Amino acid sequence: xxxxxxxxxxxxxxxxxxxxxxxxxxxxxxxxxxxxxxxxxxxxxxxxxxxxxxxxxxxxxxxxxxxxxxxxxxxxxxxxxxxxxxxxxxxxxxxxxxxxxxxxxxxxxxxxxxxxxxxxxxxxxxxxxxxxxxxxxxxxxxxxxxxxxxxxxxxxxxxxxxxxxxxxxxxxxxxxxxxxxxxxxxxxxxxxxxxxxxxxxxxxxxxxxxxxxxxxxxxxxxxxxxxxxxxxxxxxxxxxxxxxxxxxxxxxxxxxxxxxxxxxxxxxxxxxxxxxxxxxxxxxxxxxxxxxxxxxxxxxxxxxxxxxxxxxxxxxxxxxxxxxxxxxxxxxxxxxxxxxxxxxxxxxxxxxxxxxxxxxxxxxxxxxxxxxxxxxxxxxxxxxxxxxxxxxxxxxxxxxxxxxxxxxxxxxxxxxxxxxxxxxxxxxxxxxxxxxxxxxxxxxxxxxxxxxxxxxxxxxxxxxxxxxxxxxxxxx
Ligand SMILES: Nc1ncnc2c1ncn2[C@@H]1O[C@H](COP(=O)(O)OP(=O)(O)OP(=O)(O)O)[C@@H](O)[C@H]1O
Numbered sequence: 001x002x003x004x005x006x007x008x009x010x011x012x013x014x015x016x017x018x019x020x021x022x023x024x025x026x027x028x029x030x031x032x033x034x035x036x037x038x039x040x041x042x043x044x045x046x047x048x049x050x051x052x053x054x055x056x057x058x059x060x061x062x063x064x065x066x067x068x069x070x071x072x073x074x075x076x077x078x079x080x081x082x083x084x085x086x087x088x089x090x091x092x093x094x095x096x097x098x099x100x101x102x103x104x105x106x107x108x109x110x111x112x113x114x115x116x117x118x119x120x121x122x123x124x125x126x127x128x129x130x131x132x133x134x135x136x137x138x139x140x141x142x143x144x145x146x147x148x149x150x151x152x153x154x155x156x157x158x159x160x161x162x163x164x165x166x167x168x169x170x171x172x173x174x175x176x177x178x179x180x181x182x183x184x185x186x187x188x189x190x191x192x193x194x195x196x197x198x199x200x201x202x203x204x205x206x207x208x209x210x211x212x213x214x215x216x217x218x219x220x221x222x223x224x225x226x227x228x229x230x231x232x233x234x235x236x237x238x239x240x241x242x243x244x245x246x247x248x249x250x251x252x253x254x255x256x257x258x259x260x261x262x263x264x265x266x267x268x269x270x271x272x273x274x275x276x277x278x279x280x281x282x283x284x285x286x287x288x289x290x291x292x293x294x295x296x297x298x299x300x301x302x303x304x305x306x307x308x309x310x311x312x313x314x315x316x317x318x319x320x321x322x323x324x325x326x327x328x329x330x331x332x333x334x335x336x337x338x339x340x341x342x343x344x345x346x347x348x349x350x351x352x353x354x355x356x357x358x359x360x361x362x363x364x365x366x367x368x369x370x371x372x373x374x375x376x377x378x379x380x381x382x383x384x385x386x387x388x389x390x391x392x393x394x395x396x397x398x399x400x401x402x403x404x405x406x407x408x409x410x411x412x413x414x415x416x417x418x419x420x421x422x423x424x425x426x427x428x429x430x431x432x433x434x435x436x437x438x439x440x441x442x443x444x445x446x447x448x449x450x451x452x453x454x455x456x457x458x459x460x461x462x463x464x465x466x467x468x469x470x471x472x473x474x475x476x
Contacts (some may be wrong), residue, residue: 051075187327190377209253217262
């Protein structure tokens with residue numbers, strides 16, 4: 001049998017439940033028969049004669065499954081079921097009933113019993129129901145373990161970075177997580193916005209609810225609308241059945257609107273309404289759907305600027321920006337880079353079943369000076385490749401992509417001097433940097449700066465930049 005993915009991932013941890021079954025019946029012959037069936041199926045069977053005994057036994061042996069008659073003296077099965085469930089909500093209870101009391105059993109199912117058997121049942125039937133009850137317990141246990149694993153992963157302690165700028169981010173996450181406030185996370189691509197969003201969710205009272213992500217720029221407008229709000233059967237050609245949207249799926253959880261700046265104006269209006277009223281209609285539908293959803297939005301665009309240019313609604317912007325969190329780009333937290341390098345090198349080495357390679361100080365320097373336009377994601381990719389390609393050491397020569405595009409020196413603006421002098425200083429640095437980037441090639445440099453070659457030569461002369469960047473493939 002092919003095991004489900006979560007089973008495979010959890011491995012041995014998965015079967016954490018015991019194999020105890022408590023059999024409760026006032027008739028000795030039934031107890032005997034069930035005991036034999038359970039024992040042969042490999043379970044550890046225990047016996048009780050009435051509801052009262054069942055409660056006492058449950059406390060003592062903590063069975064995973066209980067199979068119990070409804071009609072019994074002293075305390076009947078239904079009452080015992082209610083009481084046991086109050087203290088042990090996870091135990092799977094199978095109720096047994098004679099023909100006349102099926103209605104009661106159905107009622108018990110509604111209240112959470114796992115299944116019922118109509119007496120007399122044959123041995124196979126009993127065995128199958130028992131098996132299913134144990135399987136359900138195991139699945140529940142696995143889901144709980146998985147949820148626990150995911151929640152642990154998204155704890156602040158697992159986010160890399162000790163820099164002051166990241167401390168600010170953690171503080172904001174800690175403050176906003178317990179609330180229902182809408183959060184707007186800004187930051188460059190790959191800087192960790194989604195990670196922060198998940199961490200907020202997993203530290204919020206909604207942690208047991210869903211975390212649903214939508215990439216607002218991923219689909220054309222019409223499709224995006226039905227993706228967000230769902231559709232009714234026949235809403236458009238191809239809508240063969242009703243489909244819930246992401247807002248509905250995120251009920252009692254968190255909806256993460258990634259790339260929110262990409263939403264078209266009509267969808268911005270719709271989103272605004274949901275934010276204000278927490279209700280909407282499915283595409284092609286008239287029924288108003290109410291949802292309890294916490295919104296976290298993220299963008300790598302400058303939304304304020306988009307508002308000024310009339311590309312993003314101002315009212316929506318303010319609705320989203322109730323609590324803004326800015327995740328700084330990696331180059332602004334250089335002190336965290338060694339931590340990231342250490343973390344990723346270990347992780348990828350473990351994944352590839354290799355020794356953890358040594359990162360030379362020169363390579364580390366390069367990591368610190370590179371400008372990381374793709375941020376943490378880019379650093380992770382570079383390190384993954386380097387770990388696979390390296391033979392024990394990661395040096396500058398193993399990082400060809402970084403060498404040629406290594407960080408250009410920052411432009412320093414002089415603090416004193418006349419405007420003319422300051423501009424000259426800045427211009428000199430800009431030209432020196434461009435020459436270096438093009439390895440001294442003046443045609444390319446002039447093109448990049450959009451000035452004539454003559455003007456460039458003149459400035460090189462004026463600033464004494466004659467040999468700037470002429471060496472081949474220079475890093476430093
Ligand atoms: N501080 C961090 N600690 C550990 N891992 C991180 C950190 N920041 C980012 N990462 C990892 O880097 C990758 C990119 O992060 P994430 O997807 O959260 O970025 P993003 O800003 O949402 O990107 P995009 O804007 O492209 O959607 C992920 O694998 C994430 O787990």
